[in-house]
Amino acid sequence: MEQYGKILLIAMPAFLALVLFEKWWGWRKGKDTVRPMDMISSLSSGITNSTKDVLGLSIAIITYGWLVDHVAIVHVRSTVWVYIIAFFALDLAGYLTHRIDHEINFFWNSHIIHHSSEDFNLACALRQNISIFIRVFTVFLLPAALLGVPSQVIAVVAPLHLFAQFWYHTEHIGRMGFLEKIIVTPSHHRVHHAINKEYLDKNYGQIFIFWDKWFGTFQEELPGVKPVYGITRPVQTWNPIKINFQHMALMMKDAWRTRSVKDKLRVWFMPTGWRPEDVAEKYPVYKIEDVYAFDKYETKTSTALLTCVWIQISILLLFVSYFFGHVAQIKAPGIFFYGAFVFLYVYSFTELMDGNSYAWVWEMLKAVFGIGLILYNGDWFGTNQYSPLINFVLIGYFVLSFVSFLYFSFWEERDLSTQPV
Structure with a gap:
């Protein structure tokens, strides 16, 4: 957990910088594919997912280490080839798991969050699940286990394999020539995220596209069929915890x-x-029948509300950065209280984004919980080592944040109610 937290301390600002760069690039080129509320929802989803991972809130029925110990035919030495084998094995396992997520009802629940955005951009790559508590597909790493690839190698390669799937979530990169035959490109992945009947449930590959070509799930992006993104039963919320x-x-x-x-x-x-x-x-459930004739989910937004939401996500990133950098110091059970606070934080301000009139109740719970943690611990999980003033700053933030929620729930809501969406 501690090591993964340190990795995320480096990855988070890099991903955020790229997301903001794509927003700027789209604005500059006159093709903005990033709606502010959708982007913030995606960022908050990434935060809940990474927090869950750092807390280790999932277990594997069969661990990779157990597989190696019981089925390995040989034990390959730790050379560069071992890392290459591990990368290919992870990618095949990723293809199979991804395909099952799409094709079986129960497993779709763990993947729906990733497809829930009705835009396609780098931010939506961060929409990852928090609903998996038991991992059942470690068995798909059997090829690596048979070769005796060490667990330590898988542990190093897995985050790299995951992060390498970020870049192709964009509409700003077209076809990529001969690379289209080898790796997953933005064109391939636009097809995967589309709900057009021509594209539905295609291109499950994560790094290499040849798995789809070999197993019959490949579909190229067609010149006359513009991808429409989302899911056929729209989630109709910015709240990633609800979506999960x-x-x-x-x-x-x-x-x-x-x-x-x-x-x-x-x-x-x-x-x-x-x-x-x-x-x-x-009990019918709304489903999109004509992908070219539906309205994307949007909520009434004022400049003041959007400013408030940006401030909230920025402060949340500071809270999470401190958490990831101090996991070893905070320890259990403190890390679980911290994780609960992060989830409550996300739930609260995404309810405000949705325009729910009771968002202030969630914010009140967040404020009470946050101030309670400070009073119980004597500081915010060890911040006295830096400055005792941090406690007063945080208490002031909780109070002001709660007041702002009251304003948007009871005053500005009336003003916005007369405005068109």
Whole structure:
């Protein structure tokens, strides 16, 4: 956890800089693909995902170390070739896992967050799940385990493999010549994120595109078919925590409501989107039928509200940076209280972004929780080593933030209610 936190301290500002650069580039070129609220929602999703990872809130039924110990035929030495083998093995495992996420109802819940943005940009690459608590597909690393690739090598290569999937989430890079035949390019991934019938559930590759070509899931970007992004059952919220569990909630309701015992079991393992016939008829769910005739999710936004939200995400990044840099010092159970605070923070201000009238209640809970942590610990998780004044600054922030939420919930909301979306 400590080592991963240090990696994220380097990765986070780099990703943020690239996201903001893409926003500037789009503005400069007259093709802005980044809506502010959508971008902030994506950033907040990345924060919840990385916080969950640092906390280690998931377990593997079969660990890679166990596989190596029990199935290795040989044990390759740690040379450059071992790292190359590990990279290919991770990519094949990524393709298979990605495909299952798309094609089986239960597993789609863990991936829906990544496709929930109705834009396609670098920020949406940061939309990653917090809903996986049990990892079941370590077995897909069997090729590496058979060769005895050490666990330490997988641990080094895995973050690099993940970060290498960031760059191709953009509309600003066109076709890339011969590279289109080898690696996943922005063109390939635009197809993957599209909900056009020509593109749906294609191009599952993460780094190499030849897996899709070999296994029959490849689709090139067609000149006359502009990709339309999102999911066919729109999430209709900026709140990444809600998005992470929307599909699961629907499946649970469907399993409860259907009269068929068989369907109560089938709903989890049928193709993504399948619902029992009796439930679908009685409890219909909106689904986009014409991808060229639907409105993207948007909320009423004033300059003051947008400024407030930018301030909130900026301060959250400071909180998270401190957390990632001091995980070893904070230790358990403090890290879990800190993680809970981060999640409450995200839930609160994304509810404000959605225009929910009770967002101030969540902000009040955040303020009480934050101030309570300071009073209980005597400072903010060791900040007295830098300056005792930090405690007063943070308490002042909590109070002012709560007051601002009251303003947007009870005063500016009335002004905005007369404005068109």
